[in-house]
Structure formats: C-alpha cells, structure tokens
Amino acid sequence: MTVSFSLSRPENKNEALTNRLSGILRQILIARNDLAADRDVASSTFAALGLTSVDYLEFILNVEADLNIDIPDEAMLNPALSSVDTWAAWLADNAASLQTPGIGAA
Amino acid sequence: MPAEGQAPGTRIALVGPREEAFLDNVDLEHRETMLRSYEEICGDVVAFGSDYTISREFLGIGYLAAVLRREGHLVRVIGANNSGLADDVVLTELLTFGPRVVGISVLYDLQLASAIILSKRLKAALPGVVIVFGGPLASAISELLLSTFPFIDCVIEGEGESALARLVEAVEVGTELGEVPALVHRGVNGIVRNPRAEPLDLDSLPHPSRDVIEAIRARRLPVPSAYLTTSRGCKAFCTFCTVPNIVRGMKTGVYRMRDPVDVVSEMESLVRDLGVTRFYMADDNFLGYGEDSNRRMLGLADEILRRRLRINFHAECRVDSLVPDTLVRLRAAGFDQILFGLESGSRRTLKRWAKGQTVEQNEAAISLARSLGLDMMPSIILLDWESDLAEVEETIAFIERNQLYRSGQPLWLVNKLKVHCGTAASRRYDNVHGKPVLPAISDDVSIRSWCAKATYQGIPIENAHVAAFWGALNGAANRWSVLLDEIVPRFLKAARQAARGADKVEQIELVRRIAMFRRSIGPWLVELMRLLIAEAMERERRCAPAGDWRDFAESFVAERERQFFAGGLAESLREHGRRRWFGAPAIGSGASAQALIGQTP
Known part of the structure; x- marks a missing residue:
C-alpha cells in the first residue's frame, strides 16, 4: 500500500515520516507482545528496543512496501541509522534519489 | 620518537590470533563455532540492526601499538579473527613484514592452539624473531607455555604496555631481560618470573591505535562499534573470572579510572575521523564503585551531552553498582544497552561463585533497567560441573519470573560455566580432581589436544x-x-x-x-x-x-x-x-x- 502525502516543509515531512515509521515499528513490537511498544519508539535506538536482525528486516520490508521504495543495502547496513528518527531523516534527505512516490509526493 | 635522521625503531608485529572451536567437545555450544570474520558477517544481509555492529577489535593490542608507536617503533597489527585470516596468510604477512619482535595476545581458550601453532611455524621460518605471548590466558599459564613450547621466548603477565616497551628496548640493545617488569622468561637456572611494575596511570597512555577499524573502512564495510575502556580492573573476586588473576598481588590500582573528559575526547575523534556511531564499553565493570565512580559517570554523561555527540553505547555492569539518577543521565547521553552479570538465580550458586551479589539485587536491577528503557542483556551461567538440580531449578524459576527468555538472544541462557585457567574455579577443579594430565606434543594435532586438556574443555558434570x-x-x-x-x-x-x-x-x-x-x-x-x-x-x-x-x-x-x-x-x-x-x-x-x-x- 502506498499512501502519498503532501508536505512542503522538510521538518513536517520528517515528522510525518517519523509517525509512519513509528507506526510500522510499533506494530512489530505489539506482534511480539513487547513492553517496548509503550515506549517512545521514534527516538529509542533499535538496540534499546531489543530488535533482532529478523525484526529489523521485517521493519525495513514494511517501510519499503509502505513507501513503495527500495532501500539500498548500504543504508540498511549503516549503523548510524539506528532509530526511527534517523531513518526518517535519511529517507527525507534521499527522497529524490530513491524516486519515492510515497515521500513528499503532491 | 627517533630524532630526525635517526634510523626508525624496531619492527614489531602484534597479532590477535584466529579462534578455533574445540569440535571434539561433546558439550560444544554452537555459538562457539560461529567464528566468522566481520566481512562475512556483513555479507549476510541478515546482519543488520543491532546484531552485526560488534567487530572483534583487539583493544589490548591497540593500546600496545599506540605505546610502541609513540616510542618510534614500526608496528604492524594483525587481527586474524576479525579479518578472517587463515594461519598461512598471517604467517606470510609476518614474514613479509620481517619483525624483530612478535607479540601474540591470547585472551582465551579458543585462540590458544592457533597462537601456538603459528608461533611454531614462525620460529622455524624466522629463527631470530623474539616471540612474546600476553593476555589473560597466557598470563595464567605462562610457566606451562615456556616449559612446553621452546619456540615461545617469553610471556608478559598482566598489563602489557610498559612491559612490552621495555622488552623491545632490551632486545634492541641486547641487554638482560631481568629488568623487564612482569616478564616470565628462561634464565640460566630455569624459568624466571620478574616482578610486576606499579599499575599504570591510565591517563598517561595514548589513545589506542585503531588499525582494525581503519582496515574495515578501507574495505568499505560498515563501521563497527568501537571498543573503548573507561576503566581497568574489578574489585570483585568471582571464581570463574580471569580478572582477579590479572590484578593479583596489586596493593593499589585494582580498579583504575580514566579522566572522563579524555574518554569523550577519544570518542569524539573516533566519530569525527572514523565515522564511529556506536561504542562497546569493554570495562570489566563500567559503572565502577562508590562515589568517585558515580561522579566520573556523571562527568562522562555531561561531557557527551555538552559536545552534542550523537552516539550510543553498550556497557557491562555489576548489578550492585547502579545509581538510578546516574543511569538516567547516561541514558540521555546514549547509553541504550546494558549487560548485567546476573549469572544465577540461586543463592547457593552465587555464593559458591563468590559473586558478591544477591538474587534480590539481580531482580531490582532488571526492573530498574527496564523502567529506564534500556535493553537489558542478561548474562546467565545456568550451571557448572558441581551444580545440583535444586540450584539449576532455582535459576530456571528466576529466568521464568523475570522473563529473561524474552531478551533478543534467549539461547545465551543455555550456558555452562567455563573453567578458565588461572581462576579460582580452576584451582577448585584441580583440588578436587587433580590437574589435567597433558598429552605429549608431537605434531599440530597433539598441540590441539594439549590445548583442550590445558584449558579444561569437556570436563564432565558430576551429577x-x-x-x-x-x-x-x-x-x-x-x-x-x-x-x-x-x-x-x-x-x-x-x-x-x-x-x-x-x-x-x-x-x-x-x-x-x-x-x-x-x-x-x-x-x-x-x-x-x-x-x-x-x-x-x-x-x-x-x-x-x-x-x-x-x-x-x-x-x-x-x-x-x-x-x-x-x-x-x-x-x-x-x-x-x-x-x-x-x-x-x-x-x-x-x-x-x-x-x-x-x-x-
């Protein structure tokens, strides 16, 4: 499913992305009946949330499906992208190169 | 540093040997066989998220390299396991470099056979080289190594920085080895153990060299977590731990701390120069002891926040070192994952292992870590060779009660105590069963058998x-x-x-x-x-x-x-x-x- 949204200001775009990514991650945490779902999943690192590599792949695939994009492996392996916040910022910064209809589309 | 025009210093190679599992052990735990290089780990796309960022950087070697380089020597660091180097490749690299001294750091049992076999081949190919072993395991069996393997020239026990620098000096000018602190070597009348020096002032040491991370970056792999120490030593005397053997005999300095401002300066340079975003605090007990340690931790957190470093870090802590307000401050500074040495949910077991903490303290620590939003990694040792069923059952109940099985790595709960050389546990085993009878050495197969016996592999559970x-x-x-x-x-x-x-x-x-x-x-x-x-x-x-x-x-x-x-x-x-x-x-x-x-x- 691809949901487009129209946002003119970068900070709003980031905020909207953060909310969408947080929603995806929260669903994964709820599915594993994890108390961490109650936390601030946007700013907590994946390490703090106890995400395993399989959880992480589930998150990434869902983000790709939701935004209708393909994320390059280099980004997936980038340890600096360690939370929803950092991912949202990265996606916003790289929206053009990702040719992402789901990010910032009018 | 050598003066201008002066010949460069001695060539020294420092090796972190390859690990190899003892496959004959009937109780082999599978994770011991997963000895992949960092490149292999990154090659699996599964290796993302929090799982993969830990390389096997040898921080001890990094410190040695930094000290030797400061004195003007030419140092090559070879992290065989981290780079996935076979012994042949390591040997070729060493012969190409042509070192005068080779230091081999043997932290634990899985590295011992490869370290010994590599040394044997190196000495045969380069008879004039001085081969020195160091590290916790080598320190624990120094005399045994020297009396068994003639190609190992000497062993440095405990802290190695000043000792290795003095050894290189002695080799350079051809003087006696008697003045080199902490050196165990062969004398005219047998093996000689030199007295240890005073514990080092940690703030006098240079920041460790980061050859491993630089090599990883050169191969365009993701930058791993950087290992970092903010302190050395531990005041506890857990029977299974090798640290008490390292601090044995020290009158002072059993636990020493670095200046937190300098620690953050090291972090900042790693962020700026190498792109590091995550740190693995390799301290024996990161949070330390008492008010001095607490002030230092607060200073560390405040300095990270003041410099606006966007980093996260993992640390290992004792459960009796927790100060809630300090943890909150550290959490804000990026502390997101805490490994507790819980070890057991049985009072009797904790007492037998001289852990110095209670089941109640364990449970309070778990609750506190969770309430602060820290990922809590429980270190549990389910049983040892002396455990009875009641003790094991108590620990299982503890795991159930505290839902430790919900951690990211539940299989780590299946863990049998390893008897490490030089520990109180090994002395206890020797007292009850006698020292292991070691096989004669003839070839590499027998060296591996010798290593298995010497390091207590596969010792049977009594009950x-x-x-x-x-x-x-x-x-x-x-x-x-x-x-x-x-x-x-x-x-x-x-x-x-x-x-x-x-x-x-x-x-x-x-x-x-x-x-x-x-x-x-x-x-x-x-x-x-x-x-x-x-x-x-x-x-x-x-x-x-x-x-x-x-x-x-x-x-x-x-x-x-x-x-x-x-x-x-x-x-x-x-x-x-x-x-x-x-x-x-x-x-x-x-x-x-x-x-x-x-x-x-």
Missing part, C-alpha cells in the same frame, strides 16, 4: 541427572542456534533480494513468520527447561538412574517448528527457495551444523 538435563537442553539450543545463525540468514538474504523492485507481500509474510518463530524460541526454551528439570528431579527423588532426553528434546524442537512451518523450518525454507529463488543455497551445509544437528546437506 548424572544434571548432566542428562544439560545434554538434552544444549542439543535443543544447538538446533535452534544452527537454524538462526546458519540457515535463516541465507533465506532472509534471498527474501531481501526477491523483494527488491517487486511485490513484497509474499516476502513480508515469510519474514514475519520467521520473526514470529524466532520470538517464540525464548518461551519454548524455558518451557523445555521446565519439562527437563521436572523430569530430572522426579528421577532423582525416586533414586532412578539418569535418563537420556536428547530424543525428547529433539522432538520438542521439531514439533514447535511445525507450528510455524509444517515441514520444519529448514525444509519449508528450502521448498520456498526452490519455488521462489532458483538455485537457493543448500541448507545446513556447514560442517559445524552437520556435527551439531546431524543434518545431511
């Missing part, structure tokens, strides 16, 4: 019921571990590729199912523990002989797998691969996987 419990549980854990570490990653990688540029629904469904399976392993594991311990206790109560529940455990694992994958996980994935990805990799083809689960590829 037959506990042994039966352990055999069945470890077999089940090995099966799950093989699935998660060797089989699932290949299919996740294939799923990732198949999802690229395509409809992702099928792949998401597969990954979701694997994720659910993975999350279920913790609860299944503790269910199996409970079933096995109940059966073992019942048999003991009836004075019946110990059972053999390995088949039962295997069936338990297979049945749980079928709840998610009708034909079993491996077969279902293979079938999925046949349909989706022509030429999908064979399953369970690794030698260790076959050995552990008896699976035909």
Whole structure:
C-alpha cells in the first residue's frame, strides 16, 4: 500500500515520516507482545528496543512496501541509522534519489 | 620518537590470533563455532540492526601499538579473527613484514592452539624473531607455555604496555631481560618470573591505535562499534573470572579510572575521523564503585551531552553498582544497552561463585533497567560441573519470573560455566580432581589436544541427572542456534533480494513468520527447561538412574517448528527457495551444523 502525502516543509515531512515509521515499528513490537511498544519508539535506538536482525528486516520490508521504495543495502547496513528518527531523516534527505512516490509526493 | 635522521625503531608485529572451536567437545555450544570474520558477517544481509555492529577489535593490542608507536617503533597489527585470516596468510604477512619482535595476545581458550601453532611455524621460518605471548590466558599459564613450547621466548603477565616497551628496548640493545617488569622468561637456572611494575596511570597512555577499524573502512564495510575502556580492573573476586588473576598481588590500582573528559575526547575523534556511531564499553565493570565512580559517570554523561555527540553505547555492569539518577543521565547521553552479570538465580550458586551479589539485587536491577528503557542483556551461567538440580531449578524459576527468555538472544541462557585457567574455579577443579594430565606434543594435532586438556574443555558434570538435563537442553539450543545463525540468514538474504523492485507481500509474510518463530524460541526454551528439570528431579527423588532426553528434546524442537512451518523450518525454507529463488543455497551445509544437528546437506 502506498499512501502519498503532501508536505512542503522538510521538518513536517520528517515528522510525518517519523509517525509512519513509528507506526510500522510499533506494530512489530505489539506482534511480539513487547513492553517496548509503550515506549517512545521514534527516538529509542533499535538496540534499546531489543530488535533482532529478523525484526529489523521485517521493519525495513514494511517501510519499503509502505513507501513503495527500495532501500539500498548500504543504508540498511549503516549503523548510524539506528532509530526511527534517523531513518526518517535519511529517507527525507534521499527522497529524490530513491524516486519515492510515497515521500513528499503532491 | 627517533630524532630526525635517526634510523626508525624496531619492527614489531602484534597479532590477535584466529579462534578455533574445540569440535571434539561433546558439550560444544554452537555459538562457539560461529567464528566468522566481520566481512562475512556483513555479507549476510541478515546482519543488520543491532546484531552485526560488534567487530572483534583487539583493544589490548591497540593500546600496545599506540605505546610502541609513540616510542618510534614500526608496528604492524594483525587481527586474524576479525579479518578472517587463515594461519598461512598471517604467517606470510609476518614474514613479509620481517619483525624483530612478535607479540601474540591470547585472551582465551579458543585462540590458544592457533597462537601456538603459528608461533611454531614462525620460529622455524624466522629463527631470530623474539616471540612474546600476553593476555589473560597466557598470563595464567605462562610457566606451562615456556616449559612446553621452546619456540615461545617469553610471556608478559598482566598489563602489557610498559612491559612490552621495555622488552623491545632490551632486545634492541641486547641487554638482560631481568629488568623487564612482569616478564616470565628462561634464565640460566630455569624459568624466571620478574616482578610486576606499579599499575599504570591510565591517563598517561595514548589513545589506542585503531588499525582494525581503519582496515574495515578501507574495505568499505560498515563501521563497527568501537571498543573503548573507561576503566581497568574489578574489585570483585568471582571464581570463574580471569580478572582477579590479572590484578593479583596489586596493593593499589585494582580498579583504575580514566579522566572522563579524555574518554569523550577519544570518542569524539573516533566519530569525527572514523565515522564511529556506536561504542562497546569493554570495562570489566563500567559503572565502577562508590562515589568517585558515580561522579566520573556523571562527568562522562555531561561531557557527551555538552559536545552534542550523537552516539550510543553498550556497557557491562555489576548489578550492585547502579545509581538510578546516574543511569538516567547516561541514558540521555546514549547509553541504550546494558549487560548485567546476573549469572544465577540461586543463592547457593552465587555464593559458591563468590559473586558478591544477591538474587534480590539481580531482580531490582532488571526492573530498574527496564523502567529506564534500556535493553537489558542478561548474562546467565545456568550451571557448572558441581551444580545440583535444586540450584539449576532455582535459576530456571528466576529466568521464568523475570522473563529473561524474552531478551533478543534467549539461547545465551543455555550456558555452562567455563573453567578458565588461572581462576579460582580452576584451582577448585584441580583440588578436587587433580590437574589435567597433558598429552605429549608431537605434531599440530597433539598441540590441539594439549590445548583442550590445558584449558579444561569437556570436563564432565558430576551429577548424572544434571548432566542428562544439560545434554538434552544444549542439543535443543544447538538446533535452534544452527537454524538462526546458519540457515535463516541465507533465506532472509534471498527474501531481501526477491523483494527488491517487486511485490513484497509474499516476502513480508515469510519474514514475519520467521520473526514470529524466532520470538517464540525464548518461551519454548524455558518451557523445555521446565519439562527437563521436572523430569530430572522426579528421577532423582525416586533414586532412578539418569535418563537420556536428547530424543525428547529433539522432538520438542521439531514439533514447535511445525507450528510455524509444517515441514520444519529448514525444509519449508528450502521448498520456498526452490519455488521462489532458483538455485537457493543448500541448507545446513556447514560442517559445524552437520556435527551439531546431524543434518545431511
């Protein structure tokens, strides 16, 4: 499913992305009946949330499906992208190169 | 530094030897066989998220290299395990470099055989080289190494920085070795042990060299977590730990701290120069002891925040060192994952291991860490060779009560105490059973056998019921571990590729199912523990002989797998691969996987 949204200001775009990514991650945490779902999943690192590599792949695939994009492996392996916040910022910064209809589309 | 125009210093190679598992050990734990290089780990696309960022950087060697370079020497660092270097490659690299001194750091048992065999070959090829061993394991068996292996010239015990620098000086000018502190060497009348020097002032040391991270960056791999120490030593005397042997005999400086401002300066330079974003605090007890340590921790947190470093870090801590307000401040500075040495939920066991903490303290620490939003990694040692069933049952109840099986790595709960050389546990074992009888040395095979014996591999559990419990549980854990570490990653990688540029629904469904399976392993594991311990206790109560529940455990694992994958996980994935990805990799083809689960590829 691809949901487009129209946002003119970068900070709003980031905020909207953060909310969408947080929603995806929260669903994964709820599915594993994890108390961490109650936390601030946007700013907590994946390490703090106890995400395993399989959880992480589930998150990434869902983000790709939701935004209708393909994320390059280099980004997936980038340890600096360690939370929803950092991912949202990265996606916003790289929206053009990702040719992402789901990010910032009018 | 040498003056201008002066010849450069001595060539010194520092080696972190390759690890190799003791495959003959009937109690082998599968994770010991997963000795992959950082490049291999990154090659698996499964290796993302929090799992992969830990390299095996040898911080001890990094400190040695920095000190020697400061004195003008030419130093080559070879991290054999981290780089996945075979012994032949290491040897060729050493011969090409042509060192005058080679230091080999032997931290623990898995490195010993490769270190010894490498030394033998190096000495044969380069007879004039001085080979010096160091590190916790070498320190613990220094005399044994020198009396058994003539190609090892000397061993440095304990802290190595000033000792190695003095040794190099002595080699350069050809003076006696008697003045080199902490050196164990051969004298005219046998083996000589030089007195140790005063503990080092940690703030006088240069920041460690980062050859390993630089090499990783040069290969364009993701930058791993950087190891960092903010302190050295530990005031506890846990019987299983090698640290007490390192600080043995010290009148002062058993626990020493660095200036937190300098620690943050080191972090900042790693962020700026090498792109590091995550740190692995390698302190024995990061939080330290008492008010001095607490002030230092607050200073560390404040300095990280003041410099606006966007980093996160993992640290290992004792549960009796926690100060809630300090943890809150550290959390704000990026502390997100805490490893507690809980060890046991049995009072008797904690006392036998001289852990110096209580079950109640363990439980309070778990609650506190969770309430602060820290990922809590529990370190548990389920049993040792002396454990009885009641002790093991108490720890299982502790695991259940505190839901430790819900951690990201539940299989780490299946852990038998290793008897490390030089520990109180090894002295206890020797007192009860006598020192291990070591085989004669003739070839590399016998060196490996010697290493296995010398490092207490496969020592039997005394209580037959506990042994039966352990055999069945470890077999089940090995099966799950093989699935998660060797089989699932290949299919996740294939799923990732198949999802690229395509409809992702099928792949998401597969990954979701694997994720659910993975999350279920913790609860299944503790269910199996409970079933096995109940059966073992019942048999003991009836004075019946110990059972053999390995088949039962295997069936338990297979049945749980079928709840998610009708034909079993491996077969279902293979079938999925046949349909989706022509030429999908064979399953369970690794030698260790076959050995552990008896699976035909």
